[in-house]
Amino acid sequence: MRKEQALLFELGAPGRRGCSLPQPDIPVKPLDELLPAKLRRGIPLALPELSEGELVRHYTALSTRNHGVDSGFYPLGSCTMKYNPKVNEEAARLPGFAFLHPCQPAESVQGAMELLYRTEACLAEITGMKRVTFQPAAGAHGELTGMMLIHAYHKSRNDQRKRVLIPDSAHGTNPASAAMAGYEIKEIPSDGRGLVDLKALKELLDDDVAALMLTNPNTLGLFEEDILEIAAAVHEVGGLLYYDGANLNAIMGHARPGDMGFDVVHLNLHKTFATPHGGGGPGSGPVGVKEHLVPFLPVPLVERGEKGYYWKDDLPLSIGRVHGFNGNFGVVVKAYTYIMMMGAEGLRQAAADAVLNANYLMERLKKSYALPYDRRCKHEFVLSARKQKKKGVSAGDIAKALLDYGFHPPTVYFPLIVEEALMVEPTETESKETLDRFAEVMEEIARLAEEDPERVTSAPHTTPVGRLDEVRAARNPRIIWDGDEGSE
Amino acid sequence: MSGGRHYLPLTEAERREMLAAIGAASAEQLFDELPEEVRLKKGDLNLPPSLSEMEATAHLGALAAKNINMRDYPCFLGAGVYDHFIPAVVQHVTGRSEFYTAYTPYQAEISQGLLQSIFEYQTLICRLTGMEAANASLYDGATALAEAAVAACAVTRRGKVLVSRSVNPHYRRVLQSYLEVRDLQLLEIPLIEGATDFSRLEEMLDGDTAALLLQQPNFFGLLEEMEGAAGIAHRHGALLVLSVDPISLALFRAPAEYDADIVTGEGQGLGNPPSFGGPLLGFFAARQKLLRRIPGRIVGETVDRDGRRGFVLTLQTREQHIRRERAISNICSNQALNALAAAAYLAAMGPAGLRELAELCLQKAAYAREKITALEGFAQAFPGMHFKEFAVKLPGNGGRLNRHLLEHKIIGGLDIEPYYPELGPAMLFCVTETKTREQIDALVGALEGWS
Structure with missing residues (x-):
């Protein structure tokens, strides 16, 4: 039985509360003396009034209306929804990490600074970079930071460049981040292999190109095998090579962006390094750079001296800050714990299993769905529902049908260069049984699309709500609760 | 073998079986298209030896113990990150792994929990600030202010931003990075007795000024004299953008009362530990007329096929995955879990x-x-x-x-x-x-x- 869940504002009663505070233990002054009436809040403070128990029931009910990696398979392409180890959560919650203020004197936070220093060394080794900043709080934030670094680098050489090149298969954040940094974007087409069209790239390269942003393997899950030639061509015109680390999980321990010629990389600790996605954040998007870009990194950096770790703030060419404090330190603690437990061999095995799982699923699913780029994939692959579409069943319908089987669907309608795209990334933390079961369900849906398409197009049937009217939400936006029932 | 092997379910036998199924002779063959020059062999990557869970726990515990935390010693630091009490209930809410192991709620039907919690959070932020619209959160207070400055320039099609020197210096440094790279100008308003020298406003504001940025209470903890600030800004066609302390709003005049256009701030103090400066919680609220210029995720209410209330990500044509380089911001994620903590905290406090x-x-x-x-x-x-x-x-x-x-x-x-x-x-x-x-x-x- 599907039911609506009451909003916080529809629960409770005036006068209830969900927590207690101590009585003042200091002499209290009349409020007027500290805050004259004219400076006081004049509009009501309309917050919910609930007991603690009601509050817990509300959020517990909400949590049961949500699917996470802990609930079931989550093959959301390009998001690397791998299992999030519990020990990482415990580590980040240690009071010695969680209850540190970012402005404490360095001598009182040596352990935290050591953790940043060690994690930086690990990530530099994994990516083949010289230094890493932890200020970016997410992948897109890392991209923006990377673009600022590239901008500062060229500017320092009195070489104002206007353009950033980005493949048509790239994540939407790439062009958006480059535009945020003031660049104009030129799109590079993909060729018949699903890779960067080398000839088209070379035609677009000139001394106005600040950088090429590349995801490798790309969003089709294919490794850009011409990478060395690409890197040489970009460097030859004085451009830099930016690595979008969203897909590093496919190759970690097997190859390093730095060795391929990349100058700047961002990582998504919440993808590759097993920290939870938090329902959309907090993530962490550290940025690594080669030696020639180190002077431009955000300040401060952690350095190690004779008397311990210290903050280095005097980088005259630095882009400044991109975060109020140290970035998402709590997320870095989790990623460090993961790296320490996996070790070099474990990370390498994780990538190999991620690639094996993806190829295993792809091999089976290409029998029931079109596979536009039929070649060895890395950690993910992109199917097309174009066969099903002929029966009126779209990629979006297939996604909704999967919900009834307890699976989170793949990423749909991305990359844009594949019609009716279904982008599947199983990750290494899924068992063979799960992959087999998912494949069976996908085959079942493909069969239904042939025989009973309406069953698929009317899905989902078992979720807390049915298909939602997105057009209505956008046309008549109701983004806060204003008290009425919402039915017109 | 690695201490994290229990995260990897495939057995050796299964690996062999699966390799056979895809026609590969070995796992190494899966990486054949990588150029030989860049391929790493086993043992090439130089990382510390892997630890078992027990050893890792001890190692992390030892690192944590090298720090002095604010449970050990009382801490009198603020400046944007605060030591406020966190009721136990908050961490139990955010500890529900259906929330914290999910991603951005793209599939609304199985993400109603998060979507509704964000809708509630947006409502709470609007009620605190008196604004009519809020997003699902941004990285932190500093980047929220920077995004607001960028949005103000886009809305007004102007290229200059005025910021008071009484705004947190770290925030001003972030502003500088965000604006400079886009060739937008940042000018600082001088101080008088630790507060914004409002007598300088008339001469500094001009036809190219997009926004006036102030902090309330300011970096020195002082209440700025906000009466009239909006009037002066608006007379010159600029927006009044604020960075506020959300807890202060229980007592102090709400930004809507002095006619702010965009209100941002740091929400860490609402149920999130300081965590050495992150994860934090940037909140962003604005007047209804600016709704379509708000960066980041926004959740809206709608109905399903049977007319039941439900929630979805909405107004997505503002965003990067639809508009690519024409998006109004590159923001893709939010700090959902921190926003969840803030909502649970505000509901617990009442x-x-x-x-x-x-x-x-x-x-x-x-x-x-x-x-x-x-x-x-x-x-x-x-x-x-x-x-x-x-x-x-x-x-x-x-x-x-x-x-x-x-x-x-x-x-x-x-x-x-x-x-x-x-x-x-x-x-x-x-x-x-x-x-x-x-x-x-x-x-x-x-x-x-x-x-």
Whole structure:
């Protein structure tokens, strides 16, 4: 039985509360003396009034209306929804990490600074970079930071460049981040292999190109095998090579962006390094750079001296800050714990299993769905529902049908260069049984699309709500609760 | 074998079986298209030896134990990250792994929990600030202010932003990075007695000014005289953009009351631990007319096929995955879990609790201020109304004072001389409800006679 869940504002009663505070233990002054009436809040403070128990029931009910990696398979392409180890959560919650203020004197936070220093060394080794900043709080934030670094680098050489090149298969954040940094974007087409069209790239390269942003393997899950030639061509015109680390999980321990010629990389600790996605954040998007870009990194950096770790703030060419404090330190603690437990061999095995799982699923699913780029994939692959579409069943319908089987669907309608795209990334933390079961369900849906398409197009049937009217939400936006029932 | 092997379910037998199924002779073959020059062999990557869970726990525990945390010593630091009490219920809510192991709620039907929680959060932020629209959150207070400045330039099609020097210096540094790279100009309004010198506004505002950026209470904990600020900005066609302390809003005039256009701020204090400066929580609220210029995720209410209420990500044509380089921002994620904590915190506090809490901060900070500034050599830096922070002129260097305080098992305030050299030795103290009278008295005792 599907039911609506009451909003916080529809629960409770005036006068209830969900927590207690101590009585003042200091002499209290009349409020007027500290805050004259004219400076006081004049509009009501309309917050919910609930007991603690009601509050817990509300959020517990909400949590049961949500699917996470802990609930079931989550093959959301390009998001690397791998299992999030519990020990990482415990580590980040240690009071010695969680209850540190970012402005404490360095001598009182040596352990935290050591953790940043060690994690930086690990990530530099994994990516083949010289230094890493932890200020970016997410992948897109890392991209923006990377673009600022590239901008500062060229500017320092009195070489104002206007353009950033980005493949048509790239994540939407790439062009958006480059535009945020003031660049104009030129799109590079993909060729018949699903890779960067080398000839088209070379035609677009000139001394106005600040950088090429590349995801490798790309969003089709294919490794850009011409990478060395690409890197040489970009460097030859004085451009830099930016690595979008969203897909590093496919190759970690097997190859390093730095060795391929990349100058700047961002990582998504919440993808590759097993920290939870938090329902959309907090993530962490550290940025690594080669030696020639180190002077431009955000300040401060952690350095190690004779008397311990210290903050280095005097980088005259630095882009400044991109975060109020140290970035998402709590997320870095989790990623460090993961790296320490996996070790070099474990990370390498994780990538190999991620690639094996993806190829295993792809091999089976290409029998029931079109596979536009039929070649060895890395950690993910992109199917097309174009066969099903002929029966009126779209990629979006297939996604909704999967919900009834307890699976989170793949990423749909991305990359844009594949019609009716279904982008599947199983990750290494899924068992063979799960992959087999998912494949069976996908085959079942493909069969239904042939025989009973309406069953698929009317899905989902078992979720807390049915298909939602997105057009209505956008046309008549109701983004806060204003008290009425919402039915017109 | 690695200590994390229990995260990998495939057995050797299964690996062999699966390789056979895809026609590969070995796992190495899966990487055949990588150029030989860049391929790493087993043992090439130089990382510390892997640890078992037991060893990792001990290692992380040892690193954590090398730090002095604010449960060990009372901490009088603020400046944007605050030591507020976190009711146990908050961490139990955010600890539900259906929330924290999910991603951005793209599939609305199985993400109603998160979507509804964000809708509730947006509503709570609007109720606190008095604004009509809010997003699902941004990275932190600093980037929220920077995004607001960028949005103001886009809305007004102007290229200059005025920021008061009473805005957190770290925030101003982030603003500088965000604006400079886009060739937008950032000008600083000078201070008078620790607050914005409003007499300079008329001459500094011009036809190319997109926004006036102020902080309330300001970096020194002082209440800025906001009456009239919006009027001056609006007369010149600029927006009034604020960075506010959400807890102060239980007591102080809400930004809507002095006609702000965009309200941002740091929401960490609402149920999130300081965590060495992150994850934090940037909130962003605005007037309804700016709805379509708000960066980041926004959740909206709608109905399903049967007319039941439900929630979805909405107004996505603003965003990067649809608009690519024409998106209004590159923001893709939010700080959903921190926003969830903030919503649970505000609901737990309720209107009475939040007001009590704000009054405790106000009273305790006033008590500490009076005691400290009565000491020989310690003087209140600026006159005016304060909330939970206040600046004090010191008889000696702030860094040295903090080392002295650490010896007395106290984490002192922020040495602000490096940010405002014109003040000479000075420290910004923060006193929240978590500080007991005993701890404040201990601070005063440790300051007494120091020079």
